[in-house]
Amino acid sequence: MIFADADAAALYDLMYPWDPERHPGDAFYDGLVTAAGAVLDVGCGTGSMLHRARERGHTGRLAGLDPDRAALERARRRTDVEWVEGVAADAAWDREFDLAVMASNAFQCLVDDDGLRASLAAIRAALRDGGLFAFETRHPQARAWEDWTPENAAEVVDVAGRALRVEHRVESVAGDVVTFTETVKDPDGAVLRVDRTSLRFLDAPELRAFLTGAGFAVEAQYGDWHRGPVTGESRIIVTLARRA
Template identity: 80%
Template structure:
């Protein structure tokens, strides 16, 4: 079996933070490096904040996540604050210039009540005029249609094993998609099965939830080069300010 700690290590192998390779990482790096105090909600193993500190970010960096194993890896750096919890539990009051939710973490906010409570807490954590930056997959792109075993990926772990990671969609109900991620060993034996549920909100719905929370949309992009959102966009990248 693959432990929670092993899964967190595997996540870093599959998703290294690299602004030179990934336009999304470069986009967020630009925002983080110009902000005095940053809160990353759903920080996972902390790759973005680790990179910012390594690049010389001099201000306050805080990462928040409910996954203890991921936070254990994040805490390899002790010059960053790490907090266990979910967005709705954030209790900061006007302490950050920038709040981020990267790597589609925003889509983990599934229910309306959870989403509203999370946005209220995020707004409270921002200073006046502070920026909330996040991205969601554009529902029109129907990304989940590619989440099937035929598109499985492979990665070599720290012990030299070649692991296979495959997704399978269980259900699509309205704008909510539930799927499993199966990790298998070199012999095909199943090591771990994780179930995830994500919400795919469109532009009008995102704007409505943000406005209700007192967050004014400053810009929305359909790609990481700040192009417009179109029917062909795969992403909805949103920048919203505390009103």
Template identity: 70%
Template sequence: MFSDADAAALYDLLNPWDGTRYASDAFYDDLVMSSDAVLDVGCGTGGMLHRAREAGHRGRLVGLDPDLAALDRARRRTDVEWVAGVAAEARWDREFALATMVSHAFQCLIGDDELLASLIAIRAALRENGRFAFETRHPQARAWDDWNPLNAAEVVDAHGRTLRVWHHAEQVGDVVHLVETTSGSDGEVLRVDRSRLRFLDVPALGAFLAEAGFVIEAQYGDWQRGPVTGTSGEIVTIARRG
């Protein structure tokens, strides 16, 4: 049996948070370390906030996620606040200087109502002029074309098992239906997970942010803070509470 706890541990193996290796992680590390109170929405296993504490962050760090297995793993650090729930139901009031949604968690907000309610709640959690930083894959880059078994990742887990993980898109549109398969080294399928990801272009994203009361402070097409162009694979946004 490959449990939810196993899946959370495997996520950390496949996606270690490390600003010295990954430009995306370094981008957020800089923002977090310069903010005294941070809310990480969709924190998952808590890698970013763990690293911030290890790096000497002395302010308030809060992680929010509905995945209980991921939160159990995040709670290995007790000097961070971990909250089970979704963004749309958050009720913080002007408590944070920075809110984040990293690792493309923003794309898990699917319906218009869910997306807008989440943005409104995140804005409410921010102080005056507080910032919300997140990224979403630019639909023009067609990231789903690379999600196939040929690009499987292989790791050895804490139990000594060699695991292979691959993805494929079973339905493509504004919302992409994604299948993640985990197998053993012998090809036996251990787990299949399905999820949905929403792909918004720049105008649509801007419209949602404006409706929720945000003002876009900066928007980049890569992690080196280059502009969004016709070949950008990301839309990296820093929005300010208006």
């Protein structure tokens, strides 16, 4: 059985549906998007956040950026949103958006200093003066990767009716970068697909330093989706920064 890129994109939507009624993180971003006239979703994936914004009556400009062609093909099912294939560092918008977001921990895909700085510079350039940049990352103190094991695999049935097992395995932890694999198997254990990903885990002061260096003013950092403070128990860091 072939498990193509398009299958992987569809599986993502099935496993991680965008639902502000059920997920407080989705509700957090949904509120920001609703209040903004022009929105750029960096790392938009299959476009679920912007799809919902249009469905709920957002009449302003909505644009999604992502390097994953298969994910963008799903996003492009809705044609009243701009969809751009590419990475943040190569974006060339100039003061066109009120809000830029990187949801679903997309910020953690920026794993090296040069790429992170280039991405922040491009995102800042895309924002109007005073524009807001919002994103979340997993707090390194929670060591989320320790739960990414085959024993914590998910059993799912995809849109084609196929029973699948999705498991994760950490390959390396090098400084603040964690590299892991996601493996999709059929019920008999046959491997259908293996994807490898590296994510960077930065703490709150490190995030502030990168943002300040890129010309942002950090407005707030929260330790949960209800705008509570970052504490020794926080599992996430939600950051709001404005173009200074």
